Amino acid sequence: MPPVPELPEAPYPLEQDTSMLSRKFGREIINYFSSSPLNRVSFLRTDHAFLSAALRHPTSSFLLFNNLAPLAKDPAQLAYASYTDVRPLIGEDPYSKPEAELIKEFNSTVTIPQLIFLGIDEKQSEKGLQWNDYRGAPFFALDVTPKGTIEKACTALIEDMKSNGLTFIEGRMHTSLSAGEAAIYAQARSLLDWNARNPFCAQCGHPTLSINAGTKRTCPPTDLASVATPLAASSAPAAAAADPVPSQQRPPCATRKGVSNISFPRTDPTIIVAVLSADGSRVLLGRARRYPPYWYSTLAGFVEPAESIEDATRREVWEEAGVRVGRVVIHSTQPWPYPANLMIGALAQALPGGEEISLQHDPELEDAKWVGVDEISHALEFGTSGLGEEPSKEYKPGSLRLPPPTAIANQLLRAALDGYMLKAGTGEHKI
Amino acid sequence: MPPVPELPEAPYPLEQDTSMLSRKFGREIINYFSSSPLNRVSFLRTDHAFLSAALRHPTSSFLLFNNLAPLAKDPAQLAYASYTDVRPLIGEDPYSKPEAELIKEFNSTVTIPQLIFLGIDEKQSEKGLQWNDYRGAPFFALDVTPKGTIEKACTALIEDMKSNGLTFIEGRMHTSLSAGEAAIYAQARSLLDWNARNPFCAQCGHPTLSINAGTKRTCPPTDLASVATPLAASSAPAAAAADPVPSQQRPPCATRKGVSNISFPRTDPTIIVAVLSADGSRVLLGRARRYPPYWYSTLAGFVEPAESIEDATRREVWEEAGVRVGRVVIHSTQPWPYPANLMIGALAQALPGGEEISLQHDPELEDAKWVGVDEISHALEFGTSGLGEEPSKEYKPGSLRLPPPTAIANQLLRAALDGYMLKAGTGEHKI
Incomplete structure (x- = not known):
């Protein structure tokens, strides 16, 4: 099992965090590299x-x-x-x-x-x-x-x-x-x-x-x-x-x-998104050529001048995978100091009829595919690691590999599978 | 009444937008300058x-x-x-x-x-x-x-x-x-x-x-x-x-x-936030010296290297107004081409006991104050205009003035006052 670092805690007393916003949206996810002491x-x-x-x-x-x-x-x-x-x-x-x-x-x-x-x-x-x-x-x-x-x-x-x-x-x-x-x-x-x-x-x-x-x-x-x-x-x-x-x-x-x-210092805003299928049963994943075998992640790309995050998300997902996206919701953000990126994590949903994958627009990805929530759930448990690291001993060769909890991609996939995103209007949050 | 431009529409067919994300979070707000044809x-x-x-x-x-x-x-x-x-x-x-x-x-x-x-x-x-x-x-x-x-x-x-x-x-x-x-x-x-x-x-x-x-x-x-x-x-x-x-x-x-x-082109990410009081009855507004009399807006500031949006929001609100913020939720974003800002709009809630205002840290604002939701609601109806424009005829001199609907600050205040943010867990959204 690769070492799992202690994940950041919310910078405010969680026992105090009974705010309306927390009741409505769940507790805040504090991503790695953020929340400085x-x-x-x-x-x-x-x-x-x-x-x-x-x-x-x-x-x-x-x-x-x-x-x-x-x-x-x-x-x-x-x-x-x-x-x-x-x-x-x-x-x-x-x-x-x-x-x-x-x-x-x-x-x-x-x-x-x-x-x-x-x-x-x-x-x-x-x-x-x-x-x-x-x-x-x-x-x-x-x-x-x-x-x-x-x-x-x-x-x-x-x-x-x-x-x-x-x-x-x-x-x-x-x-x-x-x-x-x-x-x-x-x-x-x-x-x-x-x-x-x-x-x-x-x-x-x-x-x-x-x-x-x-x-x-x-x-x-x-x-x-x-x-x-x-x-x-x-x-x-x-x-x-x-x-x-x-x-x-x-x-x-x-x-x-x-x-x-x-x-002044520049910070390059980047979108990263877990796209749900129109019926919510699958998530869109992609892989670059440099990834190890079976390793996939969420889609990502730089925001362009005069684009909202929501527009950039729809553009990138269409350009890289051909999928047409409707509603975009921003989930959390993560600084990424290589060299100066700000990863803005979103969950989004494909439009009905817009789910067909095409890698022909911008040939940046080696592959993109829809993966069922059960397979993702299993991989989040047994198949995560950093890009240069080995997966855990429980990992079954040939099955899906995913980024580790320190990557916002991992947190977005957890949220996509979680009641937070999927069970509309229940007022209950697992996270 | 100043001219109100037609506001952008969602770039996807709204009649199709019955996604889980819309049911949970309401329809997406498309801000001015975004959603290019x-x-x-x-x-x-x-x-x-x-x-x-x-x-x-x-x-x-x-x-x-x-x-x-x-x-x-x-x-x-x-x-x-x-x-x-x-x-x-x-x-x-x-x-x-x-x-x-x-x-x-x-x-x-x-x-x-x-x-x-x-x-x-x-x-x-x-x-x-x-x-x-x-x-x-x-x-x-x-x-x-x-x-x-x-x-x-x-x-x-x-x-x-x-x-x-x-x-x-x-x-x-x-x-x-x-x-x-x-x-x-x-x-x-x-x-x-x-x-x-x-x-x-x-x-x-x-x-x-x-x-x-x-x-x-x-x-x-x-x-x-x-x-x-x-x-x-x-x-x-x-x-x-x-x-x-x-x-x-x-x-x-x-x-x-x-x-x-x-x-590559640079884009400068900026936070802009409507901060709710701990009990949700008031919103924190501030004014710069250059604003016309009675004109206030939400707080804003540039994101720094290796800061999440959430961290930048807490830092800016404390530095500019002394208020301690807990939960931060990102609402929508707006490109702002003067010269290359990306306004990332959030709603946030002050921590209980963290509401005292101080302008002594970073003396950027001329004033900051907590304003009741009724007063804001009235100003959104009668007191909005662009910075260089006159308010409407219905505006009562001496009452609160606010930015126009083309500014994300206006949309954030609407959301803060709306069931979207305040009525946790109802599954109903006005917007």
Whole structure:
């Protein structure tokens, strides 16, 4: 049997959750990677005095990533560095100055370690930092990938951690961590990846600077590099040398006026859906070529510009499987940090007469088929595992395999089979 | 009374919609800007022979935008140009060659008119294009903003259209168009805006090329401009001149290996929520400083990396209003093309004891308050209007004002007041 991680619990006291919404819709499903134990206190990210105090507080923790691989004791438990550990790399206090000053001092030839403030753990409020009404242990993420002018310091920190018996875990961690650590890891990974993919301004082509504690990238109006070393910059940051005038001034950029969405992290909304047949007795499953034999899942796809989730669901199911869908109901959502997806899980029902399967529109799936609820119920009990994992010993070779409980696909199939969706109007919910 | 546009209808035959999901959850709410009459046939966007045939088909229509203002007869009706109208700007057939060839010929000093294939209108199938199993009239969007090497041709086309009595409508069109045109406009505007904000590669700083009929931007490995005119390019496309070597080759870019999300349009997921009090008798409303007097709406905010919608809802409501939320149920979604938001509408319920309002965390709102369902019900009847519009004659000065039915906030408030949400387990739905 593959290890089944503890699943997240609702972030509010369930014994209190006797609300009308719960009576009507059942308890909320909390999906893996969501429900972080940290309060992001997002409004404090521009307060450099707060960040400075949080960074240097005795309870601060730093989750290190090398090429997006997180530091861990083992695949089931993350490891954290202390302020003392990371100080040789980040310096005494990278938050000592207001952001406006850092923007003025921007020099694209200097590599600044990517540091991200994740939030405070309020459960550790007793010994934690107190800042106005907020109390807790501060959590940060730090990119230690050796590169640029910080290559040596990163390598030294990596070796230091390895000498403590810790390792950087490669690959996707989508089943092994506890619920709380999975959410912290997902937030850190998404933000580090977004920063790494966006070192240049998509609007004007010039290097950008990370601000707001790693949650925004700004396009500074000046760059000291364009005075000091106009040619030295040409090897790595391509656009730094693009301004041939001997001035620190850069060309105007639209992102500096008002608010531009490209200055902020992107999140890619994705639909994922369990489609019921018109009579409710079967569910539509599909498989990609890369799946192991007998492994199927629910259908999924990216939402396009100016599409509702409901429209995107109908489009994707028709494009991938030829099935025509009527009513769509959104069930729950799951962040998926590879790299920045937001899985929006729905249940839907095929229109009468719209159930014929065709893979001819968009040849993305290798197969799609209608599977009876009994077969799905059996597979949910004995045939689930992560994509790279072995099924349980109870699994009968040749029978249906499905994703594990940490995947929203699994939760959607449970809901589709559950009184929650199928028994209309009873007011009773199994979940 | 402000004009109330026809609201969208469900895209599937409602008389057929007797599904279990509808019986359980009520009919689907189709929000304004969604439910387009066009089939995007997204899998045909890479088929240049299809695009070529669609472009030149007698039934093809082109929605023109000048600085994101759409061509229209009046604020209630869009206007379309024909292939003959746009040919002087776009040329005989910009889709005559496979994409791979266009990438090889990439020259960042040449301005290519931004053309976007939107989809086919299958209701016009009789006279429309037939392509394999697909039939309909093709729709395109075209950016005619005068700039670069196409400035004159754009200006000529604009004057041509104006001489026909047509105008480019400035400002947001969020209440005036019919449902179908609103959805076409939203798709076109979102994609043109995304292309305009991303002329450079955020990964490497070099100019990008629009491919896949306007739905992807690729980072070509070569640029003819870097041979021909290495200095001429420095004024506008900054990074074009950044490669000082006398070669067409550009530096390696990570977006050319595998799939990178930054090559595709971004959509920014946003939560918007009607929060019920613990006893269900009141709803939490807030107002921004820019709202007219007495105007309130539901709370809203951007989803952050690695947050579920449910988590983002709890975070935003606490940050903006200090209220602690338990159960969150997603109700419906609405695309919002200013510039690329996806509004994900939820109903939620405050935790008992968590209803105290505080504006002290994130001072984004000017005010937040609990409003009784009777007052909201009255305002939904007499006090709704668009933000820039006057309320109806029946509106009593000094009473609550709310967003119009084309805004998802209005639909959420209707649902919050409706048996759909409040009468748990009756199996009866007013909507």
